[in-house]
Amino acid sequence: xxxxxxxxPEMSVQEAETVTLSCTYDTSESDYYLFWYxxxxxxxxxxxxxxxxxxxxxxxxxxxxxxxxKAAKSFSLKISDSQLxxxxxxxxxxxxxxxxKLVFGQGTRLTINP
Amino acid sequence: DTGVSQDPxxxxxxxxxxVTFRCDPISEHNRLYWYRQTLGQGPxxxxxxxxxxxxxxxxxxxxRFSAERPKGSFSTLEIQRTEQGDSAMYLCASSWITDTQYxxxxxxxxxx
Numbered sequence: 001x002x003x004x005x006x007x008x009p010e011m012s013v014q015e016a017e018t019v020t021l022s023c024t025y026d027t028s029e030s031d032y033y034l035f036w037y038x039x040x041x042x043x044x045x046x047x048x049x050x051x052x053x054x055x056x057x058x059x060x061x062x063x064x065x066x067x068x069x070k071a072a073k074s075f076s077l078k079i080s081d082s083q084l085x086x087x088x089x090x091x092x093x094x095x096x097x098x099x100x101k102l103v104f105g106q107g108t109r110l111t112i113n114p
Numbered sequence: 115d116t117g118v119s120q121d122p123x124x125x126x127x128x129x130x131x132x133v134t135f136r137c138d139p140i141s142e143h144n145r146l147y148w149y150r151q152t153l154g155q156g157p158x159x160x161x162x163x164x165x166x167x168x169x170x171x172x173x174x175x176x177x178r179f180s181a182e183r184p185k186g187s188f189s190t191l192e193i194q195r196t197e198q199g200d201s202a203m204y205l206c207a208s209s210w211i212t213d214t215q216y217x218x219x220x221x222x223x224x225x226x
Contacts, residue, residue, distance in 0.1 A: 035214070047214060
């Protein structure tokens with residue numbers, strides 16, 4: 001079965017500093033997508049960043065970037081210049097055509113300390 | 115804003131009652147997904163539609179659950195004879211074929 005693992009249940013960082021959230025997956029397909037979603041206390045799941053597995057270049061969206069290590073099946077999220085609004089649960093997820101669904105990790109709760 | 119919408123946002127019901135939730139996807143999206151999320155966990159897939167066809171159902175979707183997407187537009191998820199274990203957040207997402215899924219705000223169900 002497809003599994004996604006987030007080994008850090010909780011993380012905290014000082015405002016304006018950088019934090020990295022870890023994620024590993026076990027998809028064996030050649031064509032798949034990886035995502036980070038953010039879920040603030042309001043509970044709406046918001047897309048943070050997306051990575052296509054066939055692209056070697058790591059995806060970047062403003063202060064958010066990923067470190068995609070395909071051979072190691074690792075997909076970490078780096079948040080630079082952390083802001084109070086970044087506080088949320090962060091979920092890593094993968095998607096491939098055979099499964100036709102997102103498979104999520106257990107989530108990492110990120111706290112931003114002012 | 116033309117994002118995914120869900121109604122109601124909160125539902126409290128007594129055990130044994132039937133409940134129905136509605137999801138309106140982003141208008142140009144042909145795929146619609148239902149997920150369930152319990153406290154402290156990531157969402158788990160329930161079912162998905164491509165246009166009006168329901169193409170896959172999870173084993174989590176017992177016989178008490180039914181979903182429809184008439185005319186390939188909005189979708190409804192019905193739970194019959196609710197149980198306390200059905201208490202969860204029910205999330206709807208939509209996408210264009212296999213592209214990125216965008217989520218609605220969810221419906222929080224509490225079964226007393």
